[in-house]
Amino acid sequence: MAIQQKLSLMIPGPTPVPEKVLQALGRHPIGHRSKDFQDLMEITTKNLQWLHQTKNDVLTITGSGTAAMEAGMISTLSKGEKVICGVNGKFGQRWVKVAKEFGLEVIKIEAEWGKPLDPKDFKTILEKDDKKEIKAVILTHSETSTGVINDLKTISSHIRNHKKALSIIDCVTSIGACSVPVDDWELDVVASGSQKGYMIPPGLSFVSMSDKAWQASENSNLPKFYLNLKSYKKSLLSNSNPYTPAVNLVFALDESLKMMKDEGLDKIFKRHERHKLAVSEAAKTLNLKLFADENHLSPAVTAIQIEDIDAEQFRKNIKNKYDILLAGGQDHLKGKIFRVGHLGYINDRDIITVIAAIGNTLVEQNIISTDTAGKALKIASCHL
Numbered sequence: 140m141a142i143q144q145k146l147s148l149m150i151p152g153p154t155p156v157p158e159k160v161l162q163a164l165g166r167h168p169i170g171h172r173s174k175d176f177q178d179l180m181e182i183t184t185k186n187l188q189w190l191h192q193t194k195n196d197v198l199t200i201t202g203s204g205t206a207a208m209e210a211g212m213i214s215t216l217s218k219g220e221k222v223i224c225g226v227n228g229k230f231g232q233r234w235v236k237v238a239k240e241f242g243l244e245v246i247k248i249e250a251e252w253g254k255p256l257d258p259k260d261f262k263t264i265l266e267k268d269d270k271k272e273i274k275a276v277i278l279t280h281s282e283t284s285t286g287v288i289n290d291l292k293t294i295s296s297h298i299r300n301h302k303k304a305l306s307i308i309d310c311v312t313s314i315g316a317c318s319v320p321v322d323d324w325e326l327d328v329v330a331s332g333s334q335k336g337y338m339i340p341p342g343l344s345f346v347s348m349s350d351k352a353w354q355a356s357e358n359s360n361l362p363k364f365y366l367n368l369k370s371y372k373k374s375l376l377s378n379s380n381p382y383t384p385a386v387n388l389v390f391a392l393d394e395s396l397k398m399m400k401d402e403g404l405d406k407i408f409k410r411h412e413r414h415k416l417a418v419s420e421a422a423k424t425l426n427l428k429l430f431a432d433e434n435h436l437s438p439a440v441t442a443i444q445i446e447d448i449d450a451e452q453f454r455k456n457i458k459n460k461y462d463i464l465l466a467g468g469q470d471h472l473k474g475k476i477f478r479v480g481h482l483g484y485i486n487d488r489d490i491i492t493v494i495a496a497i498g499n500t501l502v503e504q505n506i507i508s509t510d511t512a513g514k515a516l517k518i519a520s521c522h523l
């Protein structure tokens with residue numbers, strides 16, 4: 140019987156929230172124009188820059204990750220402009236929809252779901268664009284729907300060589316899970332969301348904007364009001380927000396960023412790397428196939444194929460018996476894969492437990508032997 144209060148979220152967002160952060164949410168709100176709130180915004184903004192490894196402005200929006208991506212696009216681009224969209228999963232598809240909704244001309248660079256985007260495809264199209272008609276390259280770093288991480292380092296170098304095009308990157312499940320050195324890679328617009336690597340509930344999102352992105356914003360003519368990043372930049376000068384932000388989520392953000400600073404970037408990234416390896420190696424030992432290309436596994440989520448049984452039923456069994464919520468497959472992958480989130484506030488115990496739960500459930504269904512289930516735990520332990 141499931142015990143809701145003990146339910147472990149092992150989905151790629153919302154992710155588990157630490158006790159300290161929950162307590163911060165429970166405080167009385169304060170006025171968002173008060174000096175206290177401005178002091179808080181000053182600290183959280185500095186710490187967001189630390190997390191993004193950038194000197195660029197990092198803006199806080201009340202809204203989910205999609206709001207941050209939409210804001211980045213509509214604040215820098217103009218009607219009819221040509222953009223490249225990298226598509227190898229559900230989120231890549233979403234950015235195509237947003238771009239088309241705002242009348243942008245989309246050139247798609249695609250890869251099969253489960254495969255990474257090929258950086259050479261970007262190089263070829265960008266190099267051919269003598270007239271510099273391509274104004275942006277929009278893509279998803281960690282494609283949560285398939286568990287693939289795209290080679291943003293290489294792709295961003297091709298974007299830089301083009302000189303004109305902005306990079307507009309969905310880093311929603313990579314920020315806080317692996318290194319995204321915004322300044323080193325000269326990323327122009329980077330979007331992320333609170334319910335992922337940030338360890339706080341859904342409701343805030345973040346956009347970092349380079350000088351080049353701000354220059355583009357001067358000519359941008361797409362319709363916008365609430366998500367016009369220029370308003371956020373202006374109010375940030377006084378550590379403020381153009382509209383009423385989710386004040387309590389900012390309390391939570393302050394706590395979670397402090398926890399991240401205490402742990403340190405290097406340790407955070409190594410923890411995600413260990414957990415990714417433990418889950419993916421254990422899955423293979425359990426005779427399950429990884430859905431994503433093995434050289435491009437996301438540090439945030441592992442997508443696992445399951446044959447013989449329905450992945451949705453499998454997930455349900457694990458939730459009912461072990462109080463662990465796993466994510467299912469989206470679209471054509473529903474029932475075929477399940478996804479293990481290992482993003483944010485996740486420790487080694489969570490990883491061992493989820494592998495034991497998956498192994499036991501397979502044993503109960505007579506798909507593997509107890510010996511195989513044991514081996515998977517042993518393999519996982521080697522990586523922890």
Ligand SMILES: *Cc1c(COP(=O)(O)O)cnc(C)c1O
Nearest residue numbers: 203204205230283309311312332
């Ligand atoms: C979660 C997520 C988003 C944002 O989704 P919202 O529901 O708007 O927060 C965007 N991109 C990726 C890759 C994600 O995992």
